[in-house]
Amino acid sequence: MDVRVPEIPATYDGFAAGLRAFVARERPTLVGKQRTGLRVPEEADMAALRTWVRAIYDAGYRLGRFTVDEVDPIEQRIIVRELAAAGVPYVLGNPLVSGALKAFGTDEQRDRYLPPMARGDHIWTQLFSEPDAGSDLASLQTTARLEDDHYVVNGQKVWSTWAQWADYGYLLARSEPKAGPGGISAFVLDMASDGVEVRPLREMTGTTDFNEVFLHDVRIPAADLIGEPGAGWMAAQTSLLTEREGLGGGTGGGVADGLVALARSHRRHGRAAIEDHSVRQAIGSFEARSRIFRALGYRAATKAASGTVDPWDAPLTKLWYSELNLEVAEYGLALQGPRGSLVEGDPGAWDDGSWQDRFLYARALTIAGGSNEIMRNVIAERGLGLPREPRGES
């Protein structure tokens, strides 16, 4: 048994130093505040971010998720480490489609879409959920009717991240006469097409990270179908699995980090909260769950590498992370006492309201990427082989 990641050989020192120098030179200073989670930048920062991501690409630093070419895994580790340390986004848009293009796209589609996606020239959004098709995504109603060499699309999408800045959309629509998942196809949608209307949504966080997208007689060339007609569900499942692993995975900092600092600087019953027995117990408990999350990540990585992934792995990790993250955020507010109600902008707010933003945003992670209730269904049905939920009339 072993969880050590092989040391990066000294022969890569030059590569790493070059990248660090590049980051120091090119890293943009952003106007907008960096917030927790997968957040969409403000308009004022978009030009600077596009320049930054283009510079990364043009300097030859490529992320493996955007290419079908062989990549050097050690270089990838260095790239991800150094770019993450830069503290500004280095992927623009929601690149969910890259997995689908790699697995199901044509060579022409990959050549046409992957490099500009990697370079930040094309920002992508996902057009999956609908007002009446959330957890039950397979019941989606947006239609794609084939007319000669074009599909004509009508419907309404929601929870599309980055759609306000997107150049392309990864669209699921019903093109085949079959009900349920078998009738769904996946498409590349040029967001500049006639009939596409994007309306940003403001969420409970007060920020805008999602959008509604209305599609009215939008024409999509038949060549922009991803995979076979009716194979969209499979493409989406492949992509969502990657997203769930992304939401849950990772072996970075601890989820419970920051609680000790809060407990030191806030008081409870006339003394520093960190001296209170119940606070110490709670922090110890969060610390345990946070460390176990990391161990679950080691196991997921091992199983992924050996192709022995169980169907419950990704949903289980997602449940673990999203619930722990929410509880840590709630406890962070509790430690702050009445001050826990103050938000960004108030001089009394702790760390300019970062815990309050995390508390509100935590609900995105318990709901997005398949709600935690759906995760429990997946674990029970695909993981434990229990009977499927009965289907009602739709």
Next chain:
Amino acid sequence: MQFAFGEEQDLLRSTTRRFLERTQPLGALRPLLEAPEVFDRQVWRHGAELGWTSMLVPPEHEGGSVTDQGLVDLVVLGEELGRALNPGPFVPTNVVADALSTAGSEDQRRAHLAPLARGEAVAAWCVSGDGSVDPDECAVTARRGNDGYVLDGVARFVHGATVADLLLVLATTGDGPVHLLVPASAAGIDVRAQACLDLTRRFGEVRFTRVAVAPSGLVPADVNSVLDRAVDVATVLQAAEAVGAADRLFHDTVGYLGDRRQFGRTIASFQAIKHRLADLLVVLEGMRAATHYAALALCEGMEDAPAAVSAAGAFVGDGFAHLCGEAVQLHGGIGFTWEHDVHLFVRRAVTSQKLYGDPGWHRERLCAWAEAS
């Protein structure tokens, strides 16, 4: 990265499982549940041949492990023994063997390790008067006499005390605690079996009345580092037993709910049940990952080993108890009967949750660790 057991360890698991199913299925324990003794020395000796007590003992003393990670090998065995609710003093015997291997004098190693490894001798660990691992709760005193030490006092919740041949005793002296090795047959030692919720293991109250211990009984190494190490090893092995027991009970419960029909359908088809089972799987897999990582970290002497062990200690005991409680509830009326095995797990979970540092003790240790890092 290979955060999984290897082929040799998988083989060790299947061999051990077959052996236990053949020699000591749960049904065989049934007639002994309320008997004074439930431990079977014959089974233990055969188990020793399969490595139950040798993984932490060096080869020159007839020990040896399957891989070069003896503690990880031992976790495989612990899971299988836990799965069978095996009564044997797996945790204390290995803790004592490890303490002697890492900290014992040459004479102590030569005298005791081979018999422990062969399963001929069984060891118990007398830590405190209240079952905790807090040295302040140590209730045995060692007075330095003309020739060695004289012990007086009591240790409780000593797993295996009723059958042990060798005791490792934590005792206080005028200048701090010491660890002493004492033959269980020494004059002045009196063992009373404690009547306990756990019916598949026996715990004893060990009373020491003017027990003379030769100077050679003193474990020479620093007492605090021996104690810390022993607590860590005990926590990991106890967690491994809990994981094995929880895994079996969970899957038995899933199977039962898939068979049981009410309202014209299997009750496992109700979402209220499915979601509870999904949540229990989350707990079970968390227990497993925590235990495996703790074993690895401790075995490899990784920097975060104490925190890794306490993450397991904080989560596994509570998780096991929670899972057992849910299993009773999900079984319904049948789960409330004496005949059904589920109460044996519920009972086992209570002792698993309390000994070698309870979850609260480990949470405190984790908080202190987080403060220091």
